[in-house]
Amino acid sequence: MKVSEYDAFGPWAYEIDEDHPLPPLFVPCVEHQESYRMLFKLPRDIERRKATPDMDLYDYVVGADDSGIRVWSRREKAVDTVYLPFREICGVRLYQRLLKGVCTLCGREGTVTLPYNTVSADTFWKLLDLVRRSWPRESACPAGLVRDEGVKEEQVDIWLYNQLRDLRDRGVDFSLDAYQPYHSAYPAGRRLPWTKQEEFAGTLYLHNGRELLLLRSGKPEKKGEQKYSAEFTAIPWASLEGVSLTRSKEYAGTLMAEFRLPENTLVTEVEPSNGGAVRFLETLAENWPAHL
Template sequence: MRRTAEFDAFGPWIDEVHTTAELPRLYRDAGIDPAASRLVLKVPRAIERRDANPDMHLYDFLIAVGTSQLTVLRRRDDWYERARLPFAQITAIEDSVSLLDGRLTVHTADGAATLISYNALDPAPITMLTRLLRKLYLPWRAGIPAPPVASPPPDLGGGDMGLVTAYRQVLATEPGMRLISAARRAAVGRGNRVSRLLRPVTLHASILLADDREIQLLHRRDRLVQGRDKPHSIARTVVPRAGIAGFRVRPHDTHPQVDIVTICSADAALDFPTHAGAETDALLALLSTA
């Protein structure tokens, strides 16, 4: 088998690109200049190395953070599609991990949602990317930052310690974030007792945080689920408060214990299922001050 530098370097990890020579072959005519970019990442295909060969295009995404926009190139067989996302148009960022299945979704004011799938074996490059985007889409306010507010970790019960750990990690890096509310998982299904036992419907736990710039929700990738599968995912959705144009709430079509809170930003709408009552009230109160 012939050898190439791209094939020799291929693995499950996301690599930072510093020079044009490090660009994957598929994307070299795209006009991406790593030297003129704040950050360039190449995201490999979700295949085992033993199934790869030097003649394949080995990277599913090339991500470039420029001076005014995020550019995402996504492989489509032997070609690619391009998404241009101006920083000022970003309305939400959701990063979720379920075992090794990582998904970063960037929502924009036109209603589009750009999905980047990645191997969560090494999430550090995606964490670096999201931190950079959050600095660029909403510049930090001048002046003295508000002091952190000490609060005990939320009590979600033994089955959701992963969310509590995620909460602690957020406060460790962003001590200005404050806890707004926390809701435990709850059964919300309708029907007779037998159907509820065999196919229960669960609204999973969540933690709501905020500072004067952003609202953050820590949750499961799928909040409203049917069945008894144990959740493994951890998701974090960040919404810049300055981009919120309005909100609305409606009861869920089939589960009266659940509300759907919709955050509106220009032509974008982001739905959050919430526990009717305290969780809904806390989110609405927060949105009313955005």
């Protein structure tokens, strides 16, 4: 049964159809709706009780066609537009903590960030599937990767283990290469009694023939957020421009792995004592320049 936009408003991302049409503000901007393989709208982040029928209730409309993704965003009473061709998307990430979700699309000339409520997580997994299916189909995995043979799925902490299970249930192909558990370290040069340690997310390093995958207990926006957060990142091998593993200048006893994309650098943290993860990242860094 069709209901008004105001009556249907809530935290959900609705796919555009007869029951959930385009928001009025976006109607003049979105042409040829039938050409999109996926077209949905994202609501404003306001409480339902504060919404009124005369308000523009949606901040974004997202459309994916055969060649890329277009995002229309509300700016007061105007609409901005950005387009990312699939061939220029060099990485995707979903971050979730409780009801807060953030989708990041890394392009060759910039990054698009879409906030959402995690009640609509399936919509964003569907979007990521479209992006990932557009990447080169042939295997581009570098030779010489040395996985940590000592890593067993059942030894991974339960939060990350559940993410692994969910990833597999979604049909994502991967091999488990290394595991860095949640850990902490002091800021370098500040080992004072009242200095708190910095917390670092747990990380699973995964890959398949087409992608490097990172599964984390969440890169926290605030300290202590790892416990209820999750982060999935996929990078096509064809877009990875280099990998390095160096000692952190900011945190004592911590190694920083950097994954360089055309316009972004992704970072994970590793303990030097974690020999299996260190060796995997070292071989990735050693072999990658020869692969480029």
